[in-house]
Amino acid sequence: MDQFRFFCLGGGNEVGRSSHIIQFKGKTVMLDAGVHPAFQGMASLPFYDEFDLGTVDVLLISHFHLDHAASLPYVMQKTNFKGRVFMTHPTKAIYRWLLNDFVRVTAIDDDSNQLYSDKDLKDSFDRIETIDFHSTIEIDGIRFTAYQAGHVLGAAMFFIEIAGIKVLFTGDFSREEDRHLSVAEVPPVRPDVLITESTFGTATHEPREEKEKKLTTMIHSTLANGGRVLMPVFALGRAQELLLILDEYWSQHQDLENIKVYYASDLARKCLAVYQTYINMMNENIRKKFRDTNKNPFQFQYIKNIKNLSKFDDFQPSVVVASPGMLQNGVSRALLEKWAPDPRNTLIMTGYSVEGTMAKEILLEPTEIPSQQNPDVLIPRRMTVEEISFAAHVDYEQNSKFIELVNPKTIVLVHGESNPMGRLKSALLSKYSKYKNTPDEVKVYNPRNCEDLLVEFKGIKIAK
């Protein structure tokens, strides 16, 4: 009897350091190679010691976010990994700049924290192969196809066939159309196993129009009261969507003309070229806008880029969109510490906040926060803290609808903290309870890191 094996090296009952192994009939596919954003150096890696990476045939990277891609140079240069690596074109284009920045930032903190050098990054970069959306690649009995996942530019879902068994890996995905991205596609073929994210568990998102209205109203009233608005974002991905919202809002409100919106990320500036290049991979919405106006929507009218805070004169109300998104260090953290004591200011958290980061801590609205330079120094926190999620992950309704359309027999949950993931598992089990003990039974698993999951499949037709 052939067993399908799923083995989670990271991202099992947690958000961060995603890396999963699937095996069937002696073939091994690795999915993602991330780091954990709350930790540094080797402590941020998946549990690579628990698996012989030398046996991996193919490694597929779903998207460029650090928790899915940032340990790839480590895997390619520091371990005995010999497999082939694939990602989509836009993912590869952004990956280069992003990891360059990652190496630079970790080097500033502490040299010995570095997982790999710029040279490792360069040496591994040329060996990464690209795959087009909707095209299928076959390597040694492993076939895989990339589908649009929404979420961020270039994000892919992989449909994988190994010796007749079909697996769909969602990576991070979204099912609500926004200003620039298409929603995740449902593959035409039914998979045996679905590996899906569970970030938001059974939570429900507000409709996009309401969230946008809430966001712009909050920003407008803060500015009218003489306050500053800080929006920490991950430099790439959702930030571009927020900038599209702000640029449009400013174009419609003359009274804001003299109030500046800044974008404090050199990295984002470099990557805007990638966004401008890959407009054809975005949704019809933005392509139409591009055709109609003949102006690139990612050339913003009202948003100014600032390279660093020394060039920023902070004398009047303003909006700053700054990275990193989880306030661990850098520009967003420096501005948080500067603006936290003034009750007129507003902090708007729009991304997903990982356990162990300042982003998660600040949502509890502490009266004081530790300075990043010197944790013994406490800074009073009087600024308003608001959370409006633009994280572009599915909520329960979207996830369970997607699962219904995909119609798998076996569901494996990853990328979620234990509690939301456990609630999602219960909700799915009760949704499919009517099939229990019938041939149509749907199994749901939520394995922990390095917990072996073996599934037996009877009557799999082996592709010749």
Next chain:
Amino acid sequence: MSSTIFYRFRSQKDLSRVQFDGTGITVFDLKREIILQNKLNSNLDFVLTLLHSDTNEPYDDDNTVIPRSSSVIARRSPPMKKGRGTAGRYLVGKPRINRTAPSGPTTGAPAPTNLTGLSEEERIQSMFNQQSQNWQQHQEELSTHTPVHYSKA
């Protein structure tokens, strides 16, 4: 005189080294050095095992002395349960007394008390003695389980 132990993490290609003085280093001290050297203390929620590089057998006893110039394999594993990683013990705790080690009379394990032929009062006294002995042992164990409040490196 400086001595060296070579190690590599199980998933890594390259060897690293730990330097120390003397003819050998205990498993406990070597683990501590490896944790510090690799800045693994930003998240101590893991289990660190050292393996003989030739046999892959684990070094179970923290008190074992590894002779200088040996090479070992380090293995970072997930905790049994989230928040139950034991790596923090190597930064604040003491070496664990190895329970599986053969215990002769000199190792201080309390011999089972023969209660036959004792008066009621003597039995109670004996029970108290044994309890406090157990408690002492338990306390020693607890001291190695100190919660670790680490700040980031």
